């Protein structure tokens with residue numbers, strides 16, 4: 001009997017956990033933590049790193065839960081998201097809201113009490129940008145939803161930077177620009193092979209409103225823009241040889257995939273491009289971190 005109750009409690013907790021979009025939030029937190037290290041000439045103070053990391057993770061997870069709550073009907077109509085407990089009606093919406101607000105409130109309390117007010121306000125703004133502005137206003141109304149809404153997804157390194165430095169530096173803005181220009185190829189690659197889902201859900205994603213050719217061209221152009229933006233840290237003298245070599249290699253593969261996608265579209269290639277976008281961002285930020293501590297200037 002007690003084993004059954006325990007199993008049910010575990011299942012319930014797992015269902016709630018999935019609503020926090022743990023894999024997306026992991027990369028968000030990874031980028032925020034790298035922002036913290038880049039903001040510091042030596043090692044950042046762990047008394048800031050720990051609460052800032054936990055605070056940002058809690059608020060990001062809370063934003064994802066609010067998104068799942070608001071979109072539970074839409075999610076139920078899409079194959080990719082129909083499995084979510086929120087979409088299946090397996091969780092009480094009030095409970096989702098209470099858990100989300102508790103996690104978000106706890107995260108904000110950590111940022112206010114143990115980090116600094118600037119980071120707390122910026123993180124709160126990011127929460128509103130994703131959970132309210134993107135989810136409620138942009139996503140159902142314009143194919144430029146992810147271009148405008150991408151501003152909140154691009155905030156994590158700025159939050160990390162602000163946590164350690166108490167201000168926003170030029171490098172933090174460059175890191176913001178990198179994620180901002182990365183978001184369209186990341187999302188539109190997925191939207192291309194999931195376009196039937198989005199059409200069925202009545203969401204105006206670019207492949208639905210403007211078709212395949214226009215979207216693959218947009219992916220390609222944004223990938224070129226991204227390649228240029230990722231060279232800014234070198235141009236500003238903030239990153240050296242190691243980063244340059246890795247960034248050139250990562251960009252070469254992204255541009256190759258985006259170019260092929262535009263020339264001869266296939267769902268499998270769009271999926272590969274989407275998956276590569278995730279590895280790309282992970283490695284690009286890892287390269288920035290490595291380079292920060294093993295700096296060899298580009299002379």
Ligand code: HEM
Pocket residue numbers: 023024027028031080146149150153154179183186187190278281
């Ligand atoms: C407005 C901005 C963004 C949009 C619209 C977007 C959209 C999406 C969507 C729809 C998925 C789901 C793919 C699936 O279910 O198979 C996804 C996956 C993912 N996204 Fe994004 N994304 C955005 C920003 C970001 C940011 C800023 C990051 C991290 C810095 C990120 C990291 C990821 C990761 C790691 C996955 C894979 C999740 C998994 O494997 O379960 N995304 N994204």
Ligand SMILES: CC(C)=CCC/C(C)=C/CC/C(C)=C/COP(=O)(O)OP(=O)(O)O
Pocket residue numbers: 021024028056059060061063064067071081123124126127130139152153155156
């Ligand atoms: C405070 C802070 C750092 C917040 C971060 C905000 C955040 C979680 C951004 C990630 C963006 C994201 C998960 C988009 C998914 O798109 P979607 O919602 O359209 O995807 P779906 O169809 O899978 O729900």
